[in-house]
Amino acid sequence: MTRKNILIKDALGNKVSGVLSIPKDASFVVVMSHGFTSNRNSRLYIQLEKELNAKNIGTVRYEYYGHGLAYGHKKRGLSNDTTITKTVESLKSIIKYLRQRGYNRIGLVGSSFGGLISLIVASQDKKFEFLLLRSPVTNVIELWNERVSGSKNKILHEWKNNDIFHYNREEVEYDLKWEFWTDMQKYNMLKIGEKISCPIFIVHGDKDEIVPIKYSEDFSKTVGARLKIIKGSNHSYSNPKNFIEMKSSIKDFVLKQTESKIKTIIFDWNGVIGDSLALDHFIFLQECKRDGVKAPKSLAFYRNLFNENIFVSMKKLGFVFDDMDEKYKQLYQKHISMSKIFPGMKSVLRCLKKKYSLVLITSNYQCNVDSFIKKYKLEGVFDSILTADTSHSKEANIKNFLIKLSLKKKEVITVGDTVMDIKSARKNGLKIISTVWGYQSKRTLVANNPDYVANKPEDIIKIIGEING
Structure with missing residues (x-):
């Protein structure tokens, strides 16, 4: 003490x-x-x-x-x-x-x-x-x-001329200068x-x-x-x-x-902020063709790959990662015009930035994130950005981030759009807001019991506000 x-x-x-x-x-x-x-x-x-x-x-x-x-x-x-x-x-x-x-x-x-x-x-x-x-x-x-009412003009005139007002009411007495x-x-x-x-x-x-x-x-x-x-x-x-x-x-x-409140919000990028499902599915089909991987071409199949770490899912399909990272980056940069920001997300991020520390942890790559941030003028919104360039494991990136900044888990919440995001949050002892406009359906997400569900971007502000009382 x-x-x-x-x-x-x-x-x-x-x-x-x-x-x-x-x-x-x-x-x-x-x-x-x-x-x-x-x-x-x-x-x-x-x-x-x-x-x-x-x-x-x-x-x-x-x-x-x-x-x-x-x-x-x-x-x-x-x-x-x-x-x-x-x-x-x-x-x-x-x-x-x-x-x-x-x-x-x-x-x-x-x-x-x-x-x-x-x-x-x-x-x-x-x-x-x-x-x-x-x-x-x-x-x-x-x-x-009201205190100088009654003969207000006279009192104010005397106060100004004498530079002193003597107050003596309600058993309180003091002098005040003009x-x-x-x-x-x-x-x-x-x-x-x-x-x-x-x-x-x-x-x-x-x-x-x-x-x-x-x-x-x-x-x-x-x-x-x-x-x-x-x-x-x-x-x-x-x-x-x-x-x-x-x-x-x-x-x-x-x-x-004074109870612990949310101070830091960890955002996923693709599927939460960036509308890039169509682009990623397109790249997936290109990679299957290039590497001779036989896999269903449907969007529904691709979405289910995010039930676990996407890199693990890709390895199970037979992809070899010797140069896949660089090839993915090249394709993404070439077709980045297909990656849009979800309507309403920019204003939501700006609003949250006024009160909270915002962090971006994604399974995508730094060059793609940088291009997106520049395109949509999001510079300065995120205090930290961790990508697949650091680790292919989002779970590990979150864990290392929490340790590095000595953050209290009760004061951190994640926002993601996949089952894997839910699993990564749970393994790190964090709560998660699942967004239904991303890579996986609301039905799939709800079946995995996220802590909160956001049906539209504005719900993120509302949910965190309710948590913090």
Whole structure:
């Protein structure tokens, strides 16, 4: 267990203090942002730290700009020059600190104003696993318009002229400089929220007297966030039953999000991405004629060769592999115009690339793959490509790839179109999505019990999304 107090500086040179508590083998860290005038020692965050650490999940309780001991506040309070922009930089510095130390799976938890900060940072950075907001400020401009309502123009005039606004309501008292108001105008939270790509979960009491629940209701509808309403709860969840329900909802969500999820997708090429069945069947017939191999000419017979490793099937038919690889490459390159990309696959790959590491492992050859990628402008889509030039065994290529990158099998899934693809995945302890538009029929594939079946390219996105919750 690594547990220590940290004191760092953000990009603006301002101090950021926190408590780092990370179990030895933890790969996931939750960063918790407190509320306005509060600090890192809130009852909720201390309890979550203990309970999440017990589940091998790391935590960071920190204090953003103007708050906590680093700024002279032992309990509640804040510096009068606090702004949203300054507090956002505080959280960003904590994220940078963690990533520099190898912690890349990070989730954000934010309470009230801390939810506002977390929301802004999540909109600027697509790498977070989730965003959890407790009674968050999701419309800061409207909230503050209400706080200065009544004699609004007079209050704003005095605030601007005096450079100080004295707030004294709901048993909270503090001063804020005019800069807070002007800085706040930059943050249209509904537009900012639409930029967030990670899962968002909001917990809010329907009797909140500080931040009305209507803000969370409007925000959740706009950005598609999940909203959990705690009936009868105020802003501080002072009722013990409300507090327990709120904390349980947060903890359950975090535990669900920190389960192993798909990170890497291994694609087959022919029959999944490339529509090359007709070309490969044509080459097969040419090779039979050239080498004097007597075999049925039907497409149905050729398809059944993929019930096992295609190279093994070819050897059983009597093919000699002395120069077959080179002859196949020559024929494929000569007739490569027959190899098309399946409709919809390019957009599916582009979409998946935004969230996952994509790998191509095929029983075809590098030169053919390179020509196809260039033809359809797929450069940069795949992080790794392994072909028959490395090994005729797809099973071995997958195994070696997993070992080389030390990948967790629960975080990898394969996509293939043949019975052999199913067998290769199983032997490597991986799950597979079988595609029905490739070399073998849906009936043949289903008979071999793949984990999932994609009837169209878009189903791949849907299936992986459902797996990851």
